[in-house]
Every structure is written in structure tokens, then in C-alpha cells.
Amino acid sequence: MVDGLIVDGSLVEDIRDTDLPLFRSVQVGFHNINYSIEAADPAAKKSNPFSKAVTKEKSILNDISGVFRPGRLTAIMGASGAGKTSLLNVLAGHTDGGSVSGSVTVNKQPVSGSAMRKESGFVFQDDVILATMTAREAIAMSATLRLGDAVSAEEKERKVEEMLDLLNLRKCAHTVVGSPTLKGISGGERKRVAIAMELITEPRILYLDEPTSGLDSFTAYSVISILRNLATTGRTIACTIHQPSSEVFALFHDVLFLAEGQVMYNGPTSKVVDYFGRLGYPCPEHFNPADHVFMAILNNQEGSFEEKKEESNADRIKRLIQYWKDSPEAADLAKIRQNPPADTVTLKKNQTAGTSYSTQFKYLLEREFKNSVRNPLVLRAKAGQSLILALIIGLLFLNTDDKTGYAANQNRVGVLFFLSTQAVFGSTMSILGIFAADKLVFAREHGSGYYSLPAFFFSKIGVELPSIIVFPTIMATIIYWMVGLQVDAAKYLIVCAFVIMVSLTGFALGVSLASIFPSLPVALAVTPLLLLPLMLFSGLFINDSAIPAYFGWIRWLSPIRYSFIGLVKNEYAGLQIPQEDGTARAGESYIADLGFSNGLSILLCAVILVGMAVVLIAIAYAALANIVRGQENSKPARKGKGTEVAEEGAEMEQIEVVAVKS
Ligand SMILES: Nc1ncnc2c1ncn2[C@@H]1O[C@H](COP(=O)(O)OP(=O)(O)O)[C@@H](O)[C@H]1O
Ligand SMILES: [Mg+2]
Structure with a gap:
């Protein structure tokens, strides 16, 4: 040996x-x-299974x-x-x-x-x-x-x-x-x-x-x-x-x-x-x-x-x-x-390591970009999803502008509702899985001192932004022209903007859910529970004027609703819908029928959507900051006995051996 x-x-x-x-x-x-750790006491649990967890x-x-x-x-x-x-x-x-x-x-x-x-x-x-x-x-x-x-x-x-x-x-x-x-x-x-x-x-x-x-x-x-x-x-x-x-x-x-x-x-x-x-x-x-x-x-x-x-x-x-x-x-x-x-034991101060925020941000942006290029399946799946879904919806609602009466109205409302819902569901679900996995890499790399939270967080958002803009735009464009909504450049651009904004809110929701919940399965279990009421109260299934007071507040939280109202007001303004009897009905009267004759202008809806995205992003950031704080506090509190007691938080000097050999 x-x-x-x-x-x-x-x-x-x-x-x-x-x-x-x-x-x-x-x-x-x-x-x-x-x-030692605080562990659940199985003995106490056995004697009374309904008691609070005894540690x-x-x-x-x-x-x-x-x-x-x-x-x-x-x-x-x-x-x-x-x-x-x-x-x-x-x-x-x-x-x-x-x-x-x-x-x-x-x-x-x-x-x-x-x-x-x-x-x-x-x-x-x-x-x-x-x-x-x-x-x-x-x-x-x-x-x-x-x-x-x-x-x-x-x-x-x-x-x-x-x-x-x-x-x-x-x-x-x-x-x-x-x-x-x-x-x-x-x-x-x-x-x-x-x-x-x-x-x-x-x-x-x-x-x-x-x-x-x-x-x-x-x-x-x-x-x-x-x-x-x-x-x-x-x-x-x-x-x-x-x-x-x-x-x-x-x-x-x-x-x-x-x-x-x-x-x-x-x-x-x-x-x-x-x-x-x-x-x-x-x-x-x-x-x-x-x-x-x-x-x-x-x-x-x-x-x-x-x-x-x-x-x-x-x-x-x-x-x-x-x-x-x-x-x-x-x-x-x-x-x-x-x-x-x-x-x-010859000690001397060492220069502090660690890189600047800009180095970290630039590096992470580049790494994420490479990551998505090398993982083309994710990008292709997103593109395929947008294209196929858009074509199906386009064919389903094809040439709605030729329809008359009730059908013309139902089709329009349906397609506008679909655009809003799909954008939220699609972006929430797709980022949820990605971000939950990235969170693990982040926790480990941050713990090992690779980079700071803001560098990670904002580079991640920066990398995801293009796909939040591009794919919803593709989808909105195909659907808009196949369905035959009003031929008006400004109205078309507003539709694109709304679909992008509501996707952004969905993205922010996904990021905050992934940040708040400890694991992906938990987040996946909670998400539908959250999204379904938001959809239910968006103004299509139940008329705004008929929502009972005790649920009334939920609608104010629904991004789908703000998008839907914005899109309806955009499309129906100045629209003449031909009726079976040869007359035409003004689009504005439909807005009133839906219960949307309220103070929510298109612009206000847009502002609220962006505001929601900002708040959700802030929540996600706070949740991650909390994880980071937990990591930093894991520094053991030394309450040692004996002679070599370390003072709490005593920082060791950075040491460098000067004398190599005595
Ligand atoms: N956070 C924890 N919660 C509950 N039990 C723990 C925790 N960490 C360690 N243990 C328990 O402490 C013992 C030692 O664990 P560990 O250090 O991982 O052992 P080893 O690495 O030698 O296999 C095990 O019985 C394990 O179940
Ligand atoms: Mg071990």
C-alpha cells in the first residue's frame, strides 16, 4: 500500500x-x-393521525x-x-x-x-x-x-x-x-x-x-x-x-x-x-x-x-x-x-473573485441562445403548434365575413375568444416546464457562485421574448385573414398587439407559478385550477351583467377577459353585420349585448394586460429571491462548545501561501 x-x-x-x-x-x-434536523415524529403521528405534524x-x-x-x-x-x-x-x-x-x-x-x-x-x-x-x-x-x-x-x-x-x-x-x-x-x-x-x-x-x-x-x-x-x-x-x-x-x-x-x-x-x-x-x-x-x-x-x-x-x-x-x-x-x-499558515488577502452583472448577463444570454439552437425540437414544436392550430381555426371559421345574422356574430366572438384563451394557455404551459427545469440549474449554479439572480432572470426573459412575439403574431395573422375580420391595417395590428400582450401575461404567469411552487408536478396540478376560472369569467360563458356579486371580483383578475374585451371592441367598432332579412346591424350594439359597454377602452385593456405581466414578473422575481435567501442563510449557526468556538459569521481571510517551504 x-x-x-x-x-x-x-x-x-x-x-x-x-x-x-x-x-x-x-x-x-x-x-x-x-x-440535527427537525424531522416529523412517526410515533406521535401514529397515536393521533389527525394531529398536526409533530416534529x-x-x-x-x-x-x-x-x-x-x-x-x-x-x-x-x-x-x-x-x-x-x-x-x-x-x-x-x-x-x-x-x-x-x-x-x-x-x-x-x-x-x-x-x-x-x-x-x-x-x-x-x-x-x-x-x-x-x-x-x-x-x-x-x-x-x-x-x-x-x-x-x-x-x-x-x-x-x-x-x-x-x-x-x-x-x-x-x-x-x-x-x-x-x-x-x-x-x-x-x-x-x-x-x-x-x-x-x-x-x-x-x-x-x-x-x-x-x-x-x-x-x-x-x-x-x-x-x-x-x-x-x-x-x-x-x-x-x-x-x-x-x-x-x-x-x-x-x-x-x-x-x-x-x-x-x-x-x-x-x-x-x-x-x-x-x-x-x-x-x-x-x-x-x-x-x-x-x-x-x-x-x-x-x-x-x-x-x-x-x-x-x-x-x-x-x-x-x-x-x-x-x-x-x-x-x-x-x-x-x-x-x-x-x-x-x-502565511496569510495574505486575495483579490475578490466574481464577475460583473454585464459579463454574467451577456454570457447567459449567449448560453441560452445556444441552448435553444441546439434544442431545436422545442422551437420547432412551438412553430408547428402555432401554424397547425392557426390553420385549423382558420379553416373552421373560414370566410366569416360572408356569413349573416347570428352565425356571423357567433363566429366572430368565438374566434376572438379563442385567440385570447389560446395565447394564455399556450404560453403559460410551455414556459412552466422550461422554467421549472431551469430553476433547478439556477439554484445549483447560483449556490456555487456562478452568477446573480438578476443576471439569470433577465437573460432568461430576454431569450424567451422573441418567441412570445413571433409565434403569436404568426398565429394572429393567419387567423385574422382566413377568418376575414375587418379589412383594416390598424385593427389587424391591434389584434396582433393584443395576442402578444396576452401571451406575455401568460408567460409571466407561467414563470411565477414555476418560481413559487417547489416542483413541476405541483405547479402543473395548480395551473389548470387557476386558468379555468380566469377563462370562465372572461365574459363569453357568463354575461358580465349576470355574474353574481360574490364572484364579481374574479373577472378583474382575468387577463383573458381584458384581451377578449379589447379584441371585441376593436373588431365590432364600425362593423356592419348583414342580417337574414337584408338589413344590417351595427357592431356596437353587440358590444352592449355582451355587457361590455363599460369604461374599459381598448387602450385601458392593453395597459392592464401589460401591468399584469409586470406584477407577475415581479412576483416570480420575489419568489426566486426568496429561494436565494434560503440558500444564503443555510450557513450553519455555530453554537459550539469547547475551545475552538467559531464566532458566528466569522469570515476567513482569503489566504495565499507565501512561504512554500520552511
Ligand atoms: N434533510 C433531511 N431530512 C431528514 N433526514 C435526513 C436529512 N438529511 C439526512 N437525513 C438522514 O440522515 C441520515 C444520514 O444521511 P446521509 O448523510 O445522506 O447519509 P449517507 O450519505 O451516509 O448515505 C439518513 O438516515 C438520512 O435519512
Ligand atoms: Mg450520501
Whole structure:
């Protein structure tokens, strides 16, 4: 087993004993970490199923102390549900909810969650990368948006190239990342892209949650050996891992075994077998030590160690955890934690990263544009929908201008109503799905510091605007001339404007629904419930003068109604409808029949529609801002006990190693 680094054929325990450049090394220490969440209490629920949800404090991590050493790769191992992901999240400052106590230090400095987030990279188990970006573009995005405006474009390019080489991504650089529905790069390549996106900001500390899950054993080996190489240049890397092969296990410098939210061992991988051997669990020869710990010690259901058969699994784990606390190894580790290597603590202020709003906005606009070009199906579907629907309606109501009497009137009202309803339904439903998916990408990318909310929000609207203008116009044009509404340029343009405005309101409604509701299925369930009354009260199904007072207010909320009234007033003004008896009836009298002889002029309807769109957009923005605030507040409140108490919100200085070697 190799512990340390091989330089010129000889083994060195510590990179600081070599002439290799040390990469801004920092040591992460953590002491007495406790993490608990409010969880629904199933016991209380059972006794009274109608009682309000009773919550109970559920402890997930219990008094965890340990250290991630610079220049070393640490594995966090343990059974499923042991708390590996939770520990990583707490240390990296990524917890959402729950209460955290204890202290996290970088070298000797206590750090808050938000400072740690700035200081470290985090590769999530389920990486969220926009499917239509190529591997290279994804890495370049990270460079463009996260390296700050102070770094020149050429320098960013150079770093992207460097990452492609470092992570062996040349072959797939120009392949799209892909998604379940879009064929893209392989799972191992995808993971390496996610790692590259973090590494490009040169974090001193890198956390990875299950970087090998879903990969075959060879790919897993290659990913972990890349991590090991990165660590040996002085970075501090910790990853959770589930059942590594013995080859992969041997790549880790250190391990941290977790059982039921507590530490069972933390220290060099090379000493694991000795340590557990001493406790009476010798690893059989030719046996994977990782499997040995996993099967025989962490999950020993069968009692394969005869002499301890009478001891239950839970008791054994309790005993082993206590044994670790009292062990000389734990005492040694505490010393290491309290005395980080002296040559790593020279601090100096770093320039602040992050790009300007305009860089972010421009970048996102371009990315979204590329996304829609590479995802032509969505655009084609929208175009096809507009064309086909318009032709069907056009044929259905063909030459209404030749009709007389009741039919002529019914057709006109019908087609104007259809234009209003379709625009709202069409745009609400189409943006709902898109925006709900984008919201997830946004939450992740914003959390990782790629861009701000306004840059995302307004670029998204900017990209969608053309299709809100073009497709409704196509539809309105085809229908207008096939049906034979009044031959009048001004009236035609007003119809187009109304269909665009009401589409815009529908779009804004979709965006705010997608922003407010936590998931797409919920939003999809609520939307019809909202849209149907808006349609019902739009003035076609029930006469305006007949709506009962207790429902009267709903009509004022219906964008379909404002559009419908505007379109009716536009078309019927100056219209003469021929009757069966040869006379003609003035269009204005129909307006009165519909109950629309009110103060709502065409202009007022238009103003209200645009106003509604603005209000809905503002609501959507507020909902997203709320999500963002939740993310920022996830910084754990440290109410630590013990000596190394971190002050709440204590910001760590940006540090840079000046002295490389003492
Ligand atoms: N937000 C949460 N709500 C409820 N239970 C949680 C939450 N986060 C973690 N847990 C619970 O904490 C335990 C540890 O979870 P986790 O850290 O994901 O384990 P691991 O990554 O080791 O599989 C599990 O029992 C899990 O159900
Ligand atoms: Mg996990």
C-alpha cells in the first residue's frame, strides 16, 4: 500500500519533504460537530393521525472530530445513511436547515459556512450541468463566470485547456454533456467535467460527494487516481465513497469511517488493518480491507467473529466508537488538528473573485441562445403548434365575413375568444416546464457562485421574448385573414398587439407559478385550477351583467377577459353585420349585448394586460429571491462548545501561501 507520494522512485510521507511546488495548502480541522434536523415524529403521528405534524429533533451527526490534511486525499466511508453526505455538507457549508454545533477550522482559523463555501469546491453527487453545453463549454463557463473580471480572457482560455489535459477530457471536449433524453458524454467523463468546473477556480479545498457512484470499477479507479494526484500537489481533498475496490481504497491517503453519525476511525489508510486487527478484527489475507471493515465491522449481522457472537451489532458499534475516542491514534490526530503544518499558515488577502452583472448577463444570454439552437425540437414544436392550430381555426371559421345574422356574430366572438384563451394557455404551459427545469440549474449554479439572480432572470426573459412575439403574431395573422375580420391595417395590428400582450401575461404567469411552487408536478396540478376560472369569467360563458356579486371580483383578475374585451371592441367598432332579412346591424350594439359597454377602452385593456405581466414578473422575481435567501442563510449557526468556538459569521481571510517551504 502506498502512503505518501513517490518522487524519483522513493517514497515520501509528506509533500513538504519534497521540492515539489506546494499548492496553497490548508488543513481542515473539525471538532465536536453535531448536526440535527427537525424531522416529523412517526410515533406521535401514529397515536393521533389527525394531529398536526409533530416534529422531533433527529440527530444525524454526533460529536464528530477529525482532520483533512493538506496534500492528502481523504475518504469518508460508512454504511448508507451513516451521515457521510451530511458531514460533507456541514463541513463545506452547504446544509439547508437543521442546527449545527461545533467548530470547523482552516489551519487554525475558525471559519463560517459561507467562508468555507468561498474557500472550497464542492462536487455534488448529482451534478446539474446544462445538457446542451459541451464539456469544454461547461468548464469555460466556470472560468468565465467564477474567475472574476480581473483574470483576462486569454488566461481563462489557458486554464480551460489546462483542465482538459489535467482531467483527460480532450477526447470529449466538443461533445455535449447530455441528459437522459439527449445522448452525451459518459458518466465518468461527466464526473470529471464536474470536477474540472470546480478545480478551475483553484480551490485549496475540494469536497466531493460520491464521485464514483454509477461508474464501473476502472472508471472509478481513474477518477480517484486523478483526485490523488491533485491532492499530492498540496490540495486538501475529501470525498465520500461507497464500497471502493481494494485498488481504489489503496489510493486514499486517509480514511474517516463513520457509523451512525459517529467516527469509528480517522487516520492513514495504511494503518486501518493494524488498528482493527488490534481490536480483534484481523483482516484475512488477500481480502479487501475496505470490504473487511465494511462487512465484518460496520455491518456484521452474522457475528462472523465467533468470540463476540453474544454481542449485538449496535453494541459492537458503540464499543468501537468508544474505543476510537480513547485510542492513542485519536489523541495523535487531535494534536495534528491543533497544530497544522507551520508552513501553510502565511496569510495574505486575495483579490475578490466574481464577475460583473454585464459579463454574467451577456454570457447567459449567449448560453441560452445556444441552448435553444441546439434544442431545436422545442422551437420547432412551438412553430408547428402555432401554424397547425392557426390553420385549423382558420379553416373552421373560414370566410366569416360572408356569413349573416347570428352565425356571423357567433363566429366572430368565438374566434376572438379563442385567440385570447389560446395565447394564455399556450404560453403559460410551455414556459412552466422550461422554467421549472431551469430553476433547478439556477439554484445549483447560483449556490456555487456562478452568477446573480438578476443576471439569470433577465437573460432568461430576454431569450424567451422573441418567441412570445413571433409565434403569436404568426398565429394572429393567419387567423385574422382566413377568418376575414375587418379589412383594416390598424385593427389587424391591434389584434396582433393584443395576442402578444396576452401571451406575455401568460408567460409571466407561467414563470411565477414555476418560481413559487417547489416542483413541476405541483405547479402543473395548480395551473389548470387557476386558468379555468380566469377563462370562465372572461365574459363569453357568463354575461358580465349576470355574474353574481360574490364572484364579481374574479373577472378583474382575468387577463383573458381584458384581451377578449379589447379584441371585441376593436373588431365590432364600425362593423356592419348583414342580417337574414337584408338589413344590417351595427357592431356596437353587440358590444352592449355582451355587457361590455363599460369604461374599459381598448387602450385601458392593453395597459392592464401589460401591468399584469409586470406584477407577475415581479412576483416570480420575489419568489426566486426568496429561494436565494434560503440558500444564503443555510450557513450553519455555530453554537459550539469547547475551545475552538467559531464566532458566528466569522469570515476567513482569503489566504495565499507565501512561504512554500520552511
Ligand atoms: N434533510 C433531511 N431530512 C431528514 N433526514 C435526513 C436529512 N438529511 C439526512 N437525513 C438522514 O440522515 C441520515 C444520514 O444521511 P446521509 O448523510 O445522506 O447519509 P449517507 O450519505 O451516509 O448515505 C439518513 O438516515 C438520512 O435519512
Ligand atoms: Mg450520501
